[in-house]
Amino acid sequence: xxxxxxxxxxxxxxxxxxxxxxxxxxxxxxxxxxxxxxxxxxxxxxxxxxxxxxxxxxxxxxxxxxxxxxxxxxxxxxxxxxxxxxxxxxxxxxxxxxxxxxxxxxxxxxxxxxxxxxxxxxxxxxxxxxxxxxxxxxxxxxxxxxxxxxxxxxxxxxxxxxxxxxxxxxxxxxxxxxxxxxxxxxxxxxxxxxxxxxxxxxxxxxxxxxxxxxxxxxxxxxxxxxxxxxxxxxxxxxxxxxxxxxxxxxxxxxxxxxxxxxxxxxxxxxxxxxxxxxxxxxxxxxxxxxxxxxxxxxxxxxxxxxxxxxxxxxxxxx
Numbered sequence: 001x002x003x004x005x006x007x008x009x010x011x012x013x014x015x016x017x018x019x020x021x022x023x024x025x026x027x028x029x030x031x032x033x034x035x036x037x038x039x040x041x042x043x044x045x046x047x048x049x050x051x052x053x054x055x056x057x058x059x060x061x062x063x064x065x066x067x068x069x070x071x072x073x074x075x076x077x078x079x080x081x082x083x084x085x086x087x088x089x090x091x092x093x094x095x096x097x098x099x100x101x102x103x104x105x106x107x108x109x110x111x112x113x114x115x116x117x118x119x120x121x122x123x124x125x126x127x128x129x130x131x132x133x134x135x136x137x138x139x140x141x142x143x144x145x146x147x148x149x150x151x152x153x154x155x156x157x158x159x160x161x162x163x164x165x166x167x168x169x170x171x172x173x174x175x176x177x178x179x180x181x182x183x184x185x186x187x188x189x190x191x192x193x194x195x196x197x198x199x200x201x202x203x204x205x206x207x208x209x210x211x212x213x214x215x216x217x218x219x220x221x222x223x224x225x226x227x228x229x230x231x232x233x234x235x236x237x238x239x240x241x242x243x244x245x246x247x248x249x250x251x252x253x254x255x256x257x258x259x260x261x262x263x264x265x266x267x268x269x270x271x272x273x274x275x276x277x278x279x280x281x282x283x284x285x286x287x288x289x290x291x292x293x294x295x296x297x298x299x300x301x302x303x304x305x306x307x308x309x310x311x312x313x314x315x316x317x318x
Contacts (some may be wrong), residue, residue: 004046007050007150008188010225015239017087017134017135018090018134020130020133020134021090021091021094021130021134021136022094022132023130023133024091024126024127024129024133024134025091025095025098025127025128025131026098026125026126026127027093027123027126027127027130028064028095028098028123028127028128028138029069029099029101029102029127029259030106030123030127031119031120031122031123031124031127032047032061032099032120032124033102033103033108034106034107034108034109034120034123035097035116035117035119035120035123035159036110036116036124036141036193037051037052037061037108037119038108038109038110039096039109039113039116039117039120039189040055040186041113041116041120041186041187041189041190041193042122042168042171042172042175042190042193043165043190043193044140044141044160044163044164044165044166044167044168044169045064045138045139045140045141045163045193046068046072046139046140046141047061047065047138047140047144048167048168048170048171049064049068049069049167049171050064050065051061051066051171051247052170052171052174055174055175056174057300060098060100060103061096061097061100061103062097062098062099062211063100063102065083065092065095065096065139065140065225066092066217066275067098068095068096068140069089069092069096069139069140069143070141072140072143072144073085073088073089073092073139073143075143075147076143076146076147076257076269079146079147079269080143080146080147082119082163082197083135084135084220085315086134087135087136087137088137088138088142089117089139090136090141091131091136091137091139092137092138092139092140094279095127095138113268114189114192115190115195115270116189117189117190117192117196118193118195119193120197121192121193121194121195121197122126122167122196122197122200123200123201124193124196124197124202124205125198125199125200125203126196126204128197128200129201129202129203129204129205130204132201132204133205135197136305141163141164141167142157142160143257144163145159145218147161147162150172152232162216164194165168165281167184168187168190169187171186172184172186172187172190182264184223196302202284207302210281211256211257211258211259211283211285211286212257212258212261212262212280212282213252213254213255213256213280213281213286214254214255214256214257214265214279214280214281214284215252215253215254215278215279215280215281216252216253216254216255216264216269216276216277216278216279217227217250217251217253217276217277217278217279218251218253218269218272218273218275218276218277219250219251219254219263219273219275220273220276221238221241221251221253222274223272224236224269224272224273224276225238225253227268227271228255228265228268231264231268232257232261232264232265232268233263234255234256234257235256236253236254236255236256237254237255238251238252238253238254239251239252239253239254240252256283256286256288262280
């Protein structure tokens with residue numbers, strides 16, 4: 001059967017994606033100008049390197065970030081594909097320009113560094129999450145990590161952790177003027193910021209419409225399924241299973257529900273089969289009928305993803 005072709009994004013969808021990335025860039029730039037740079041809390045990536053030279057020589061943060069990213073984007077054009085470079089380049093330019101523009105009139109918070117780490121990390125992660133959700137990045141170590149991962153097989157996360165860790169430590173010692181205790185304190189504030197930012201990114205990408213997945217092992221799948229249909233209006237998927245100790249065929253039912261429906265599900269299952277075995281687990285996001293619909297930009301982005309994977313395969317074969 002031939003593979004189905006995914007309809008490419010139309011002009012309106014592309015404009016909408018870039019408008020959303022602009023909104024994310026605004027939030028990202030605000031986090032840098034209002035909280036992180038004034039509190040001297042370093043971030044990873046090339047922006048972290050730019051923070052070091054900004055601290056010593058006062059060079060504009062955004063201009064430096066653009067200059068440092070230019071060779072990386074030229075390198076990644078062949079390695080990672082045109083779509084990735086165009087979207088990430090646009091996001092990088094927007095965040096960099098906005099950082100320097102906001103520096104002219106946005107007030108800086110100069111109070112408690114812990115508050116700067118908390119609120120700066122939250123805004124930083126929200127901004128990056130919005131940008132990531134539309135297929136962009138802010139460049140820097142994101143690009144290096146992806147390329148090194150393609151060539152070495154190491155995970156992107158481990159490479160980014162190493163590179164960003166080196167940059168954050170270097171920036172922390174620069175801010176400390178040679179004092180190990182101040183450098184350590186700065187590193188700890190940066191860890192707090194990165195933790196908050198990571199949580200915010202996961203929330204933005206995973207969505208806030210979380211739910212629960214229920215695995216129900218039962219001898220009465222029909223009774224339970226019909227009760228779930230009638231009482232909760234949820235779908236149920238049946239899977240054949242076997243008890244490895246008793247060697248008895250069983251049926252495992254899978255049902256996705258919202259958190260407030262847990263008690264009702266337990267009552268339904270207990271009434272239909274008192275001997276049923278249930279496993280309840282958190283689902284970070286549930287997408288589909290009865291829950292959130294799959295976003296349009298994801299449905300229409302299949303062609304770009306397919307081309308990107310093909311380009312990556314061709315590059316690895318060379």
